Amino acid sequence: MKLELNQIQDLNKQKAAEQAEHFGFLKLALDKKGIDAEAIVQKLADFQVAIPSWALGSGGTRFGRFSTGGQPVNLEQKIEDIGLLHALTQTAGAVSLHIPWDIPTDPAATKQLADSHGIVFDAVNSNTFQDQEGQVETYKYGSLADRQTAVREQAVAHNTEVIRYGKLLGSKSLTVWLADGASFPGQNNFRKSLQNTQRSLQEIYAELPADWRMFIEYKPYEPSFYSTVIQDWGTSLMLAEGCGEKAFCLVDLGHHLPNTNIEQIVATLMMKGKLGGFHFNDSKYGDDDLTVGSIKPYQLFLIFNELVYGMNHNEANNPPLAWMIDASHNIKDPLEDLIQSLEAIQLAYAQALLVDTPALEAAQADNDVVLGQELLQDAYRTDVRPLIREARLRRNGALNPITTYRSLQVRDHLIKERGLKTVATGL
Ligand code: AOS
Ligand code: ZN
Ligand code: ZN
Ligand code: ZN
Numbered sequence: 253m254k255l256e257l258n259q260i261q262d263l264n265k266q267k268a269a270e271q272a273e274h275f276g277f278l279k280l281a282l283d284k285k286g287i288d289a290e291a292i293v294q295k296l297a298d299f300q301v302a303i304p305s306w307a308l309g310s311g312g313t314r315f316g317r318f319s320t321g322g323q324p325v326n327l328e329q330k331i332e333d334i335g336l337l338h339a340l341t342q343t344a345g346a347v348s349l350h351i352p353w354d355i356p357t358d359p360a361a362t363k364q365l366a367d368s369h370g371i372v373f374d375a376v377n378s379n380t381f382q383d384q385e386g387q388v389e390t391y392k393y394g395s396l397a398d399r400q401t402a403v404r405e406q407a408v409a410h411n412t413e414v415i416r417y418g419k420l421l422g423s424k425s426l427t428v429w430l431a432d433g434a435s436f437p438g439q440n441n442f443r444k445s446l447q448n449t450q451r452s453l454q455e456i457y458a459e460l461p462a463d464w465r466m467f468i469e470y471k472p473y474e475p476s477f478y479s480t481v482i483q484d485w486g487t488s489l490m491l492a493e494g495c496g497e498k499a500f501c502l503v504d505l506g507h508h509l510p511n512t513n514i515e516q517i518v519a520t521l522m523m524k525g526k527l528g529g530f531h532f533n534d535s536k537y538g539d540d541d542l543t544v545g546s547i548k549p550y551q552l553f554l555i556f557n558e559l560v561y562g563m564n565h566n567e568a569n570n571p572p573l574a575w576m577i578d579a580s581h582n583i584k585d586p587l588e589d590l591i592q593s594l595e596a597i598q599l600a601y602a603q604a605l606l607v608d609t610p611a612l613e614a615a616q617a618d619n620d621v622v623l624g625q626e627l628l629q630d631a632y633r634t635d636v637r638p639l640i641r642e643a644r645l646r647r648n649g650a651l652n653p654i655t656t657y658r659s660l661q662v663r664d665h666l667i668k669e670r671g672l673k674t675v676a677t678g679l
Contacts, residue, residue, distance in 0.1 A: 253332065253665045255339040257648055263659055264651045271651055274638040285608070289639060292605050296643035301532070301597055302346035302374035302576040303590060305354045308333045309675065311541065311580030320585050322666030323674040327354045327362060333666075335369030337587060340656055342649030343594045346374040348576045349421070351414045352384055359420035366421075374425070375467060375529060375574050376418035380407040381431035381475070396452035397432035397445040397481045404452050411456040419461065425574055426460065427502055427529065428453070429469040433476025433483075445481045450494050457495040467502035467528040467574065468492050472509050474539055485517045489526055500528025500571075504578055505555075506539040507531075515554040522558070525568030531578030532597055541579045543589050545596025552596065553632045556604035564609070585663055591653045595640065602636035 279289040308330050309323040324330040330347075337344040347366065349356075356362040366373065380395030388406065391398075395407035415426055432449065434440040453468065460466055470488040473480055482488055485501055492499035501521050508514055521527035534540070534547045545552050562570060577593050580586070608627055615623040641651050650656035657663075 253336065253662065253669060255336060255660065255662070259660055260339065260648070260650050260656060263656050264645065267651045271638065271641055271645065275642045278635070278638045282606070287606060292602060292639055293643045293646065295605060296598055296602055296640055297342070297647050299343065299598065299601060300345040300575070301343055301594060302348040302574065303334045303337060303344050304348045304377075304576060304578055304580075305330050305350050307577060307580045307590060308586050309580075310582045310586060316582070317675075318582050319673060319675055320663070321672040321674065322663055322668075322670045323586070325670065325674050327356055328365060329670065330354065331362070331366050331369060331371060333587060334371055336657075336662060337590055337594070338370055340650045340653040341591060341594045342644050342647035343598060344590070345370055346372050346576075348374045348377060348427070349417075349423070350377045350379060351410075351417055352379060356417060356421065359417065363421050373418065373421040373423040374576060375427040376414050376421075376423045376425070377427045377429070378411045378414040380410055381429070384410075391431075394432045394440075394445070394448075396428075396430055396456075397440075397449040399440075399444065399448070404448060408452050408455045412459045415456075415459055415461070415464070418464075424463060425465040425467060425529070426456070427467040427469060427576075428456070429471070429502075429504075430482055431475050431480075433473075433478070433480035435475075435477045437478055439478070442479065446487070449481050450491055453491055453495050453499070457499055460498055464498060465528055465571070465574075466492075466495065466499045468495075468499060469502040469504055469507070469531070471504065471507040471539065485521060489521065489524070492526055492528075500526050502529045502531065502574075503527065504531035504533070504539070505544075505552075506533045506535040506541055506578070510537070514551065515558045518555055519558040519562070522562035522567050522570045525570045527562070527570055527573060529574030529576060531576055532593065533577065533579035534596075541581060543579060543581075543584070543596070544577065544593035545599065546592070549596065549600065550632060552600040553603050554628075556600040557607055557628065557631075560601070560604040560607070561609065587662065588654060588657060591657065595653070598640045598643075599636060602639050603631050603634060606631035606634055606636070 282289045310320050324333050334347050380391050383390050389403040398404050468488045468491050470482045470484050472483050488501040532544045534542045534544055536547050612627045
């Protein structure tokens with residue numbers, strides 16, 4: 253299924269006058285504060301987030317999986333789904349592929365298909381947390397960290413293979429997330445696991461093309477419940493530095509112990525020029541992978557506040573970040589869920605762009621703690637939705653993507669095309 257421009261525009265027309273009024277009002281209010289609404293709309297319109305190929309089907313929990321009908325069953329259909337998301341939101345112009353869940357059988361054709369939807373290939377993800385068919389060694393006790401050379405070699409070779417696919421698709425980065433760790437004290441030797449991981453990552457790094465980057469993701473626990481080799485940003489940074497200038501840390505919002513100050517981590521990594529990418533999601537307890545902004549929208553705003561500060565100050569030449577969503581669960585229609593996530597990201601970004609940084613810095617210099625909070629919350633409490641809608645409108649997206657998705661009965665069409673009982677590949 254492909255959405256035609258006029259289908260979206262017909263629905264936009266019904267709300268066009270209302271949008272013009274809301275945008276005009278906000279623009280005037282921002283003008284009085286010396287904020288250029290047009291510049292913000294342009295930034296929002298340019299902002300693109302990669303959709304993970306594993307988020308397009310209903311996610312699994314270890315207790316059960318309930319299918320939404322019309323799920324994509326192959327890579328082509330996944331790209332088609334992202335095409336729908338992009339047509340509606342104009343923010344989903346990239347995909348983050350997972351190998352081997354999404355091996356392209358004809359990479360040139362896959363690339364062409366993505367192209368026709370205006371979608372590029374962001375970071376490719378390797379998988380050494382599951383055994384694959386035909387594989388000789390098992391990852392049961394580890395992959396890049398494993399004590400056996402043959403296991404590590406196999407895991408490194410898999411990553412090399414993922415880079416090869418990525419090159420064919422025009423991707424420029426590799427994300428490595430490891431499940432390596434231990435579930436019981438005494439199971440592993442911490443030092444040896446970490447040394448093996450560093451060496452294996454260096455071997456993968458040696459295979460990276462000159463214009464590629466490697467992202468090292470950290471996570472405190474799960475599936476290992478006693479220790480994880482790359483447990484936190486410090487370990488990730490240490491490993492990235494041990495590889496070289498093309499290696500960076502990847503922050504997944506769900507990969508922190510409760511109450512961790514993620515915005516501070518973001519600031520520190522950007523200051524060091526070592527923040528490579530982001531996995532957006534939200535959580536209440538652990539790596540819940542819930543819809544972005546569904547639980548802690550203020551935290552998301554504070555994170556974006558640091559990101560915007562870093563982007564404006566070009567800290568340590570931190571390269572442009574890879575923005576990716578990593579959310580997946582088993583209740584909502586996955587496409588509606590992703591539309592909500594994209595909206596939440598845009599909202600937080602827009603709010604952060606409103607922060608009066610010079611005033612904030614002056615308040616800090618004066619130790620005016622109250623004013624500092626007022627300035628941040630003034631930005632956070634501004635209803636920036638007219639700005640986001642305006643950015644979508646100007647790119648021919650939907651004023652209201654969820655309503656449009658429902659009015660055009662996209663899911664029903666997909667069920668008719670693909671069937672009711674479909675199971676997407678992936679988690
Ligand atoms: C796992 O918890 C990590 O968040 C990974 O980034 C991701 O979910 C996984 O690699 C899916 O491929
Ligand atoms: Zn992740
Ligand atoms: Zn995760
Ligand atoms: Zn996650």
